[in-house]
Amino acid sequence: MRLHRNLCFAVIDGLTLIFNEGKYADKVIQQLLKRDKRWGARDRAFVAETTYDIVRWKRLYAEIADVKEPFDRNNLWRMFAVWATLKGIKLPDWKYFEGTPLRKIKGRFDELSKIRKFKESIPDWMDEIGEQELGKTVWTKEINALNQQADVILRVNTLKTTKEKLQEVLFDSDIETETLKGYPYALKLKERTNVFSAEAFKKGWFEVQDASSQLVAEFLNVKPGMRVVDACAGAGGKTLHIAALMENKGQIIAMDIYENKLNELKRRAKRNGAHNIENRTIDSTKVIKKLYDKADRVLIDAPCSGLGVLRRNPDAKWKLQPDFIEKIKTTQQDILQQYSKMVKAGGKLVYATCSVLPSENQKQVDKFLTSDAGKSFTFVKDKKVMAHQSGFDGFYMALLEKN
Template identity: 80%
Template sequence: MRLHRNLCFAVIDGLTQIFNDHQYADKVIQQLLKRDKRWGSRDRSFVAETTYDIVRWKRLYAEIAEVKEPFDRDNLWRMFAVWATLKGLKLPDWKYFENTPTRKIKGRFDEWSKIRAFRESIPDWLDTMGETELGEALWTKEIAALNTQADVILRVNTLKTSKDQLQSELFDLDIETEFLKDYPNALKLKERTNVFTTEAFKNGYFEVQDASSQLVAEFLNVKPGMRVVDACAGAGGKTLHIAALMENKGQIIALDIYANKLQELKRRARRNGAHNIETRHIDSTKVIKKLYDKADRVLIDAPCSGLGVLRRNPDAKWKLEPQFLDNLKQTQQDLLQQYSRMVNVGGQLVYATCSVLPSENQNQIEAFLKSESGAPFSLIKDQTLLAHTSGFDGFYMALLERKP
């Protein structure tokens, strides 16, 4: 593969925004891909995947390149040279790559790869915490899996089409997909491509949603005609899945503290043909109190560290800090204490996170059940989804029932 100057410059510009301006990688890459209308799919793929790659391996590449933050542009070019060398690419005769020590790079890679925190390119504190919570063997496998590139998984919108019909329609566009065993509404792309430009997406026939994430709505045991509360709905990925499972019958109340996310949910619901969703902005405690004892099902898709989705958000590990994680755990318990009160007698609650840490998952459920608010609830079942065993994102789900 030959390196093209304008594509490489785009990557360097993107890394500057992500590392030095602390912008979110997905937003930066979204903007980068609009830079040049002449770029084809291969060009856009190079920019996106190379940027993500260097973000993912920031610590390792910086150590090999012998550069430290904050990175100036020369530092970033050195890290780019490390990436290209390790990929086996020939460096062009550009001034940015003068005196690049190719053999030294490979030797330093072998040297630093012996240490897990460098090999997996994560902060020391996170490596220590992961080993403490999961054990050395399990953490070593899991963090390695979380550093692989995520597959593109579609969730078929059964309000508008079927899995067979969608697969056939995409096949006609030269987009090949395959079924996934035990994931009833999932299609996996055989090759990465931009599915958002297809008429099938514009018509609301599918959403892009990881296979593990698709299991959360299934875990909630919803049925048509129920009143369901999605208490941390965000932009509504799981809300839309719940609507499909309920066949547009009954009521879904989508709550969130961010009004702009609920606006996005409304837009997506229109495209999906989901008509049983009502959005409510949590601008005071009254919004929650009005729903006390009113819901057959409540989903708390809690804010979390996001460690389970590092494959698609590799910059998250550089934004996390121990104090922030402690605050998150307090928020998670607060949500369980408050939002559980919306469940009616005999109703059920699902607590879910996209984290693999027991302190955010099982420990939170145990603490809740021992509390006064948790006394009326019993744990029906829980499930931890690990990336190294499933091949998909790391998730946790617990199903609780309010006893009569």
């Protein structure tokens, strides 16, 4: 591979914003890809994947390059040189790469690869909490899996098409996919490509949604005609799946504290042809109280550490702080206590997170079930999805029934 100056500059500019200004990697990359209209698909892929790669391996590369934060541009070029050397890419004769110690880089890599926190490029506290909660063997496998690049998974929108028809249409657009056993609505891309420009996407035939995330709506066991509350809907990935499973019959109340996310859901619902969704912003406790004992199903896709989705959000490794995890556990329990009251007698509740930590998952459910609010619920089943076993995001979901 030959390195091109303008593409490398784009990567360095992106890393400056992500590492030194705390910007979100996905937003930065979105902007970078608009920088030069002459760039082809391969150029854009280089910028996106190289930036994500260096973000993912920040600690390891910084250690090898012997640089400390905040990184100036020279530091970032040194980290870039480490990335290129380890990928076997010949460094061009540019001033930024003068005196790069190629042999030393490989030696340091071998040395640091024996220490998990460097090998997997994670903060000390994250390594400690992972081992503490999952045990050394499981955590070692899990964090390794969470450092792999995520596949692109589509969820077919059954309100508009079938999986077979979608596969055909995408194939005609030079997008090859394969089915996934055990995931009835999922198609996996054989090669990464920008699916958002596909005509089938514009028509609302599919959404991009990880295979693990697709299990949650099914776990809720909805039926057409029900009243369902998606209590932490966000931009509505799972809401739209629920709408499809309900065949547009019945009512879905999508709730969130962020109105802008619900506005995004409104746009997506229109494209998906999902007509049974009503958005409600949670701006006071009244919004929840109005629905006490009214819902057949309630989904609580709770805010969490997001440790299960590090494959697609590698910068979260550097943004997350241990005190946030402690705070979010309090929030999770508060939400369970309040939102569970919307379930009517005989109705069901699913508590879900995209975390792999038991303290955010089954321990929260156990705590809830022994509380006053939880005493009227019975535990039905739960599912722990680990990235190293499934090959997809880490997730947790528990199904509870109101007596």
